[in-house]
Structures are given as C-alpha cells and as structure tokens.
Amino acid sequence: MTQSTSKEQLAALSHNQRERLTYLEFCLYFLGEFRRADLMARFSIASAVATRDIGQYKLLAEQNLELHQSSKAYRITKQFTPVFEHRLEQVMGALMQGEGYGVEGSGEAMLPCEYPSILNRPQLPILGAVTRAIRAQKLLRIRYHSATSGEQERLIAPFAIVDSGLRWHIRAYDRLRERFIDLVITRIVNAEVLDDYPKKHELPTADIQWNRVVELELVPHPAHNDAAIAELDYGMANGVLNVQVRAANAGYMLRRWFVDCSPNHVLQDEACRLWLRNGIALYGVESAKLAPGYVSP
Incomplete structure (x- = not known):
C-alpha cells in the first residue's frame, strides 16, 4: 500500500470508525492482542460492525495483526507499525487509570490549566x-x-x-x-x-516488598507555624494524614512529596511541609533510602 493511498483511506474514515480503529490498534500495540468482543463491549456495537472494523484495519495495515484460531484473538506481529498517532499521556492514562481511549486528540484542556511538563518520556x-x-x-x-x-x-x-x-x-x-x-x-x-x-x-x-503494605502517619511539619494550612492542603483528619502504600513504592512517594522522615524533624526547608510521625513504619522497607532525612534505626 502506498503512502498516498494510506492517507486517502484514513481521510475516508468516519469519526466513529476512526475512534474504534484507534482503540483496536492501542490494544494491539500495548496489550498485544484484541478480540472482536473487545470492540463490541467498548463501543456497544453489533458483531457485524466490529467485523467490518477489523476488515477496514486490515486494509490499512494487514501486516500488523494475525488471527490465532485457538483463542479467537488477533495478535500483534513482529512487522507491526502503528497507523495512528498515540500520545504518551493518553496511553499512560489508559494503561494506569483505565481512562477511555479513542481518537488521538490535541491534548487541549477544557479550561485554562497549567501542569508540570513531563520530562521523562518513554519511547x-x-x-x-x-x-x-x-x-x-x-x-x-x-x-x-x-x-x-x-x-x-x-x-x-x-x-x-x-x-x-x-x-x-x-x-x-x-x-x-x-x-x-x-x-x-x-x-x-x-x-x-x-x-x-x-x-x-x-x-x-x-x-515481599511489593506485597507488604505500610501505613504512614503524615502530620504538619513542627518547624512551621501554619499547621492549619497543611491540614487543609492535605485533607487531614484530626491533624493526621494516614496513607497506605506498598513498601516497594513508599520511598518514591515520600520523596515526591518531600516529607521529612528524620526522627526529630530536622530538615529545615520551607518546601518541606510534612513530617513522618511514625518513622518506625519504614523499618525493613528497601525504598526508604529514598525518603528525605530517613535514618534506619
């Protein structure tokens, strides 16, 4: 199929069909397979419509998928080359939070918004x-x-x-x-x-580290005089924010939120708004080495 023919075929797709084919390709690309039933369930379409969609995708990129008769699943091939654009933010949102996936969008917000740029971008x-x-x-x-x-x-x-x-x-x-x-x-x-x-x-x-869950007690940092502000910012109940996290991820979470994990809350930094009150909870947690100020007992 020539490049010009490919562009013509893409342009001829309706919005709804483009949405379904983009989701089909997402399943191939990042999950390794899809079934006709996946399209039917995701878009509430009849079996005949799903069959036409699969046929249409084959016209666009037949080399991208192959049918495994035993499982009735279409699986990705080694020759796979994506037809549609897949934005990293949309892919990660779908994979990690179950957000809907469809036609590639511009990524524009519905209201004026600003958020940190993603500097670490996997290929x-x-x-x-x-x-x-x-x-x-x-x-x-x-x-x-x-x-x-x-x-x-x-x-x-x-x-x-x-x-x-x-x-x-x-x-x-x-x-x-x-x-x-x-x-x-x-x-x-x-x-x-x-x-x-x-x-x-x-x-x-x-x-063991993945399956162990630790409960952390985060409180306003004693070095600051605005405890009420911290309680509001973090939605604390009775001055404490109780967080359950996997031991494997605890250090990352504490570093991200710059929580003072020293025994005597010795970190002097205006950006350090929280203190880990029950530091003993990190005993035996391998990722604790990432926690700001943490010292193993």
Whole structure:
C-alpha cells in the first residue's frame, strides 16, 4: 500500500470508525492482542460492525495483526507499525487509570490549566513491549543502561508499571541480579517479548516488598507555624494524614512529596511541609533510602 493511498483511506474514515480503529490498534500495540468482543463491549456495537472494523484495519495495515484460531484473538506481529498517532499521556492514562481511549486528540484542556511538563518520556515502542510482556505474563529480554554497570543485556519478568511522579519505572524480577528490582523505562534501549514464562519465585506473589503494605502517619511539619494550612492542603483528619502504600513504592512517594522522615524533624526547608510521625513504619522497607532525612534505626 502506498503512502498516498494510506492517507486517502484514513481521510475516508468516519469519526466513529476512526475512534474504534484507534482503540483496536492501542490494544494491539500495548496489550498485544484484541478480540472482536473487545470492540463490541467498548463501543456497544453489533458483531457485524466490529467485523467490518477489523476488515477496514486490515486494509490499512494487514501486516500488523494475525488471527490465532485457538483463542479467537488477533495478535500483534513482529512487522507491526502503528497507523495512528498515540500520545504518551493518553496511553499512560489508559494503561494506569483505565481512562477511555479513542481518537488521538490535541491534548487541549477544557479550561485554562497549567501542569508540570513531563520530562521523562518513554519511547512508545519500548513501552509497548513492556506492557505486552506484563499483560501476557511473559519474560522480557532488554538492553538496559545502568548507572553502575553501564549497558548490558538482562532477562526480566516485569509485572507492574509505577509512576513515581518524576519518572515511570517497572517492577520486575531480574535474573541477572536474582531479585526483584525497579528499572527505569527510559533507560531501556531495546526490548523483546519472549515466549517463556517466569518461574514461581519470579512471580509478583514472591515479591515481599511489593506485597507488604505500610501505613504512614503524615502530620504538619513542627518547624512551621501554619499547621492549619497543611491540614487543609492535605485533607487531614484530626491533624493526621494516614496513607497506605506498598513498601516497594513508599520511598518514591515520600520523596515526591518531600516529607521529612528524620526522627526529630530536622530538615529545615520551607518546601518541606510534612513530617513522618511514625518513622518506625519504614523499618525493613528497601525504598526508604529514598525518603528525605530517613535514618534506619
């Protein structure tokens, strides 16, 4: 199919069909597969309409998908090349928060708004390989650039994406280091989903830090005289904000909100508005090393 023909075919699509085909491609790209029933459920359309949509997508990019008869699912091929534009913010919103996904938008707000720019931006082909591996619960072969050991090949079993507020990383079992670790997605320079599955000790159920939930008691920082302001800002009840978080993510959360985790609230910084009252809750939490001021007892 020539480039000009492709543009003509895209221009001929109705808004509704473009919406459905964009969602179809999203499922292929980031989940690895889709079924006719997925289109029917997402858009409340009849089976015949879903069949026509699949046929239309084949006309646009037949090399992108193949039907597996045993599961009745269309799966991504190694020749996959996206037809539609997929914005990172929209992709991550759909993957992490279940937001609706459809026609690519301009990203314009409905009201005047400002929000921090995203500086840490994963490449979509890498992100797609990661999410497909997570969805299929398969191993992922990557080339990863580490700050300590440089670039090297790793075999990992990823099972979750984490937004730390500053970057996106994946939680995975790393066969090179033989333990569960966090890997920054932007440091992955190549990724390939394998047909192999993790072993029992590589599954998320074996990740103690991931499955442990800690309860943190955050209070207004004693060094400030405006405790009432902090209580309003953070919606505290009786002067305390109780937060439950996975041990694997606790340090990231405390660093993001710049919570003073020192035993005697010694951090002197106007930006530090909160103090962790029950620092003992971080005992044995590996990510606590990221928490501002934290000292292991």
